[in-house]
Amino acid sequence: MKIGITGGKGGTGKSFVSTNLAILLKNFALVDLDVEAPNDYILLNEDLGEKIEEYTFLPKFDLEKCTSCKACQKVCQDGAIYFKKEKPYVFKELCSGCKACLFVCKFNAILEDKKYIGDIYINKKIKYGFPLVTGKLKEGEEKGFKLLLKTKKYALNHFKNIIFDTGAGAGNLVFKALEDLDLVFAVTEPTPFGKRDLKRILDITKYLNLKTYVILNKSNLGNKNLIKEVCKKYNVEIILEIPYSKEILESYINQKPYVLNPSGKKLFEKLINLILEVKNANSSR
């Protein structure tokens, strides 16, 4: 079973929900797909673990074979290939590694080089008993998409039950992170920001046809009706309300997950039951 935790707006508590959920579920792997700002390992006070360096394709030109036909430059949508004295070169920073140049060159003048884009980290068994996988984009690399793909794939190849924690926003990274999951929780807060960003997420989960529930964080601050309106319009249910409390804040500051407290555990109970229900229904299908 694959679960996604998302939300649109940043700082609504995606990582908070993901880490606490993973602790309670025990036999799920937690996979941090917030490749631009992965934080789950910090909340869990854990090491990132073993590192796998990840690369994308980068063209390398065999200038002897190159006939200067410029077909490669023509197909490059990222404007990454330039010519100097009729010979091709690549702007490493602009290249997205799509391989269009490689496929189009008729003269075998393009060889495979690689560009470092970031790392996948694996901590096989953290102190709470489950594996933690983290995608971490290299600073300065503009596109996290490839690394996200690789991290997600790594997880799907290694684990059956997974919680995917997505990044903020509602762009292609969140889209790809959520694709094909069994159950999605959108974590939001009762403010006009939370409302607007939730809508954008629900547009995506609707497009992808995903079973989605809303988790309302800081439910006692702001105006709940804002979120209720959206939920009604998209026909999704608020499955959990998490009130803002000193206890939660302290758990955050002290890196002591909230569900280790009896009150935290009790609060998350409904969520766990729902997940197990969906899981059983899926496996009996």
Add this chain to the structure above:
Amino acid sequence: MQIAVASGKGGVGKSNFSASLAYLLSQEKKVIAIDADADTPNLDILLPYKEIYKKLPLLGEKVAKIDMSKCTLCLKCLKNCPYEAIKLENGKLKVIEPICEGCLVGKILCETDAISFVPTIPGYVYIGDTIYKNLRLIKAESLPGRPNTGKLVAYAKQIAKEFQKDVTILDSAAGIGCSVIASISGVNFVILILEPTLTSFEDGKRLLKIIKNFKLSFGFVINKYDLNKPLSEKIKNFFEEEKGTFLGVLPYDEKVIEADILGKPPVLIESEYKKYFMNIYKNIKDKVLKF
């Protein structure tokens, strides 16, 4: 003068800060605020439009279309699509349009010429006046699921150039991706918003590397500093050592949420936040804008 407000971690108070700063500046100068969080733009909630006089589409983008009458299901396009935007569904190929980047890989590999392209609009830039005098708002907004928000941000910045103004404030997205890079590249100053959590600290450090790559000067503000004073102190020391200008702290104040719900920059409401903010504002004027 262009100032970008950024943070690394999301939800630390960028929009509240940007709206407050833009509003205060507009009392003295001509200001353009750019909402550069194209994935999830929200600045117009706090700085409402009085009138949007232009909505410009970002042109030049395209997505693939597959002609199934020509397709032999060789699956070369599907296997090699760098964005995994092609799917096989009930014996037919489907392009997942939101994430298709219009690269030519499939078209090059297809031997039956089944792939063509249709233009698509990934997002819009809105230009208008806010209800506040001397405060124009340019908003970049991409459609849900779309890639390359950086292009849209660059477009919004380019449009802003055409208008007369004294100061431009850019409210950046969370993270460190293309959208943030497009937002901060070429600005005169970056204001880093932090909060005293280890996560914000870590994400701020990641953003700092990019700020340094671009050799930009920067200052920083610690929001909700009172939630963890020892960590606030540590963060302050760290970024000062990295040559950041300390601009001040802001307290945790539930009045801010009240302002958000009313749709106002928080400095328009009498609050602790406002008191502290005025001090930051003075620092920005003295140390950054120098007027």
